Amino acid sequence: MASSFHRQQLREQVGAYVAARFAGDLATAFEMYDANGDKRLSKKELKAFLTDADVGSPQTRWAWTLGTLVETDLNGDGQIEWVEFEEMFAEKLAL
Template structure:
């Protein structure tokens, strides 16, 4: 199983290589335009980052658990940015 650092690195590579900014990545994966990433939208991001299907669901839950500060089970732009800032540091 991939480690947390490996997974975060894959997400960073995806965003760096395919988007002009983290905000563009967020907007791309926010398929319904509600300014939040749902579990299915996060799974799509992880799939594009080449996180294996076996662990994608677990990682999605852990990302929400770790970064969802308002408890709505969604990731807002500010929560996403906090995760990206942590990855980049």
């Protein structure tokens, strides 16, 4: 489980990225990174999102990806559905 510091850092970086790139529209960001349109983010899609949001470094990106997946994947299917994604990040964006 990630520390509260890491969760806060993740939310801040994602919040700043979504605010700057998508005018704060978390749903649009989710849809853009859902490359195959299955309404879920796979590990690869999540990693692309975190890379663009500049979370971690190239050396730690997979650790951030896997940690975020563990924290966010509430139903345990190995992917992040919209509701899970929204729950993780909407608070930072004040949605």
